[in-house]
Amino acid sequence: MKVDILIKNGTTVDLANQDFVKNDIGIIGDRIVDIEGEAVDAETVIDAENCFVLPGLIDYHLHAFHDGTAISVNADVICLPNGVTSVVDAGSSGWVNFPAFKKHVITQSLVKIKSYLNMVNVGLSTLGGGPTGYLENINPANFNLDKIKATVQANDNILGLKLRYSKDLCKNKGFSTDPFDETVKLARELNTNFCVHVTDSTKPLYELVSDFDKGDVLAHCFHGVGHTILDEDNKVYPQIKAAQERGVVFDCSNGVAHFDFKVAQAALDDGFYPDIISTDLTLKNSLRTDKVFSLLFVMSKYINMGMPLFDIIKAVTTTPANLMGMDGQIGVLSPGAFADVAIVKMKKKKITFSDTSGNELQGDCYLDNLATICNGNIVYRKIHF
Structure with missing residues (x-):
């Protein structure tokens, strides 16, 4: 043969x-x-x-709209040398600029790219534009629901809706309706899923997950700011565990500012493993820090924290492949x-991992x-x- x-x-x-x-x-x-x-x-x-x-690794949460946002990486340049062949862009574009993202990046890349569509009209195109960045406007009054619907319905590349939901984006803003509630409502209307960034959420996570259905993604599940997945006894809330059991997806989506060793280790010790291991790669953290660097680096962090290797590999292959609707096509060697x-x-060699607060793990x-x-x-x- x-x-x-x-x-x-x-x-x-x-x-x-x-x-x-x-x-x-x-x-x-x-x-x-x-x-x-x-x-x-x-x-x-x-x-x-x-x-x-x-199987070629799958990074389920990064930002790949390079030249369309100031924070995004070139997936071919950053991912392929690190064993990653498929990725999901976590809402870098909104309905206004998704056509440009699709035309100039998604269809031109060697890496297979699927995406979440940001509820914000222009996605994350305003981030990184100054010394402190320019946070996106998540006021539901500015959501163009008809355009979002049309974009989702016209593009099978889109896996669902994306919202960043934290106090710095919505506290004391005077919104007439809640951005998270509007995202959930639209996702249900479109019969699609959503991915929500929940660091320093305005609501306790154990309450928030009651609105998540099977396939919906809670990103940055091991962050350590404000409401976390842990109760006062340092155990994972029963509501969080129950949500995972009914198919809600918990993604570590590490990032520079969204990972806390104390939360992650307590969760692992409590038998709670992330469904997805991903990087939240941006230009700020790719190949640059001991916090993220690459997907293999983040996987290695979980190896050194004691998560079983089989579960780690599943979290970067078959599980994300299923969520991408690509079972049997990627994430396997069949x-x-x-x-x-x-x-x-x-490689058996000393290595240092750090979290958002500067705490270190010697691997x-x-x-x-x-x-x-x-x-x-x-x-x-x-x-x-």
């Missing part, structure tokens, strides 16, 4: 059975093919001995799936990307590998 690329001797991860499996992966064109029992002749052979061969692959190695290992394949093309490879 003739294939374009053969990845041999690597260790794949069987999430269903929580097992590590020595396996070879064959690629023809942009798809993974079944090579079991076949004599394989490959144009390119990659020996992945002592490496994990993972025949017929897109040939998106990350070849990574666990002893991290995941290092050696090669990335996207749509059947080798798009990144270390010189020694």
Whole structure:
């Protein structure tokens, strides 16, 4: 059997059975093919001995509208060298500028990009425009519901609605209606989901989640400002656990300002794991700090906090793939799936992780990307590998 690329001797991860499996992966064109029992002749052979061969990683929360917002990254430049082949943009654009985002970024990128549409007309295009930034206006009086509806209905790329909901955006603003309530109402009308940024929320999170349905995303679930997911006994609120059990999605979406070790560690110790591990990458934190850096860096943080590796991998592969409506196409190494692959190695080396407040975790290992394949093309490879 003739294939374009053969990845041999690597260790794949069987999430269903929580097992590590020595396996070879064959690629023809942009798809993974079944090579079991076949004599394989490959144009390119990659020996992945002592490496994990993972599906291309999925970063479910970042900002990718580069040249359209001051905060966004170029996903191809930042993600591919770090094993990420699919992403979700977390509301960088609103209905006004989504067409530009789609035309100039989404359709032009190697990385597969899906998105949430911001309730604000121009999305996050005002952020980062000055020394302190210019926060978006989330006054519901300014929401153009008809335009939002039309944009969502015309674009299957859009996964739902996005709202940033924190005190600095809505406290003492004199809004006649609540931005969160309006977002929920519109999402239900459109039969779609929403993703809400809830750091320093005006409402307790255990109350807020009562309005979340299956597939709705609570972003920055381990932030440590104001209302958090923890009660006075440092345990996860029962209402939060119940919400997760009924399908509400809890995304760590790390960011520079949205992660607290005390909250995260207490939650993990209480048996509460994030459904999604993502970065909230922006120009401010990508490849720059010990808080975010890359998706593999954030995954490594959870390894060192004691979260099981199988759950970590699930949170960057099959779970986000399902939410993106791309089951069997991405997030897996099954025949017929897109040939998106990350070849990574666990490095045993001291490493420091920090949170928003400057608290540090001294780790002893991290995941290092050696090669990335996207749509059947080798798009990144270390010189020694």
